[in-house]
Amino acid sequence: MCKRTFTSLAAIPAFFLSTAYAEGFYGSVKLQEARQDLSSALLTSPRVDHRIVSPDVSKETTGAVALGYAFDGGWRLETEYNIKTDSEFKSYWSPFDANVNNMQVSSKRLMLNGYKDFALNDTLSLYAMAGIGVAHISSEGYQSEPGRRFANNSQNNFAYSVGVGADVKLNERITVGAGYRYVDMGDITTGYNTFANRINARDEQLKGKLKEQNVFLEARVSF
Secondary structure (H helix, E strand, O other), X not given: OHHHHHHHHHOXXXXXXXXXXXXXXXXXXXXXXXXXXXXXXXXXXXXXXXXXXXXXXXXXXXXXXXXXXXXXXXXXXXXXXXEEEEEEEEEEEEOOOOOEEEXXXXXEEEEEEEEEEEEOOOOEEEEEEEXXXXXXXXXXXXXXXXXXXXXXXXXXXXXXXXXXXXXXXXXOOEEEEEEEEEEEEEEEEOOOEOOOOXXXXXXXXXXXXXXXXXXXXXXXXXO
16 A cells, blocks of 8 residues: 555656756747836826826737746746837826826836746746846826927836746747736836926926736747
């Protein structure tokens, strides 16, 4: 009985015991949907009192490229560049209910990502990932109509990401997969209004916290 139990345990799922990982450099390409939203939108002016309609969500298909190294034991480390994503967010504030505030945001990222792969068998694996890096963000916009501009503001923010995914190994060199990740790019703001407001002051801005969710397809090639 004990012998049979031991034999059964010894045959347990290779996915907890497998160490068959290829070590070396690789290149990666991702095709991803970038779903951005602007949370925690702040007062645009000292003369408004509360938000009536929050900024909406913006979606765009974009991509990323990476160069990495796979270590023995299922660990990977890579540098990744995310191609520019453009978004627009509209909000309305009381007591100026008719004035739409349109915030236009362009963002791109350079990230350092770490991965841990968990092999299910010789072909299929799951992974968890986390990354840190820099997001370069340009923000501008307008109020009511395009002629009433908020000046452009460019900034570099700390960014972080976490995610999960699954990979299929096609052969010794090529792996394809799919995944999801959440990215936080921090607080952003436009420049001040360039138009004359009611008191002829330059004291209005559009502000918020930029977040992104990615659903992506990936292809990796080992060198």
